[in-house]
Amino acid sequence: MGIAETMKAIADRQRRRILLLLKGGRRSAGEIASYVSDLSAATVSYHLSVLKKARLIREERQKNHIYYELNASVFEQLLLWVGQFTGEAHEEENL
């Protein structure tokens, strides 16, 4: 929970690959694993659990598949955190 967990989750390259894939819509664990095919399914599952704990993705079980999709709200929080260093996303007060 919290920004710390979110940042750590995003700091890993493989997890970012997964997030970028999910930007294109929801995917099952298997689909994700075959996209990130240089990793074993077990490793992908581990990364999904990290992303899930950080609430960057949500899972939805359906039939005998588990689908994952992005959870935009956590990205919003992250945006706010980063924004504090640039002069807040929607304002301009400093040149």
Added chain:
Amino acid sequence: MGIAETMKAIADRQRRRILLLLKGGRRSAGEIASYVSDLSAATVSYHLSVLKKARLIREERQKNHIYYELNASVFEQLLLWVGQFTGEAHEEENL
């Protein structure tokens, strides 16, 4: 260089503490070390080097002090990366 390095740099709690301190203006290595006083000066120096490599901070030598300050432009890039996951565009004028 690149988003990977930036994210890894920001993913560490101590480094985020340092960045937040620097939000208040530039500080010497020593000032930073006494702020993050639960770490040794050597460790703080290591973190500063990581932040510097990621170009999140810039150093400026003056007298027998080394001052550090934030480099907002890298935060902007990070903002763009994160922004792609939120519906909100955050496209201003850059690049």
Added chain:
DNA sequence: CCCTAATTTCGAAAAGTATCTAAATAGATT
């Protein structure tokens, strides 16, 4: 020049993370 203060670099230990294979679980279908 030497002394002192500020900071970094070195080498090593501890802690944390990513990855694999193999085994376990869960659900659908037969």
Added chain:
DNA sequence: AATCTATTTAGATACTTTTCGAAATTAGGG
């Protein structure tokens, strides 16, 4: 229930990062 498929968990190992204390470096002021 037996089995097939999808996915996770367990346990082990390799890798990476954080941290420290001690030694080295750099710059200024007598």
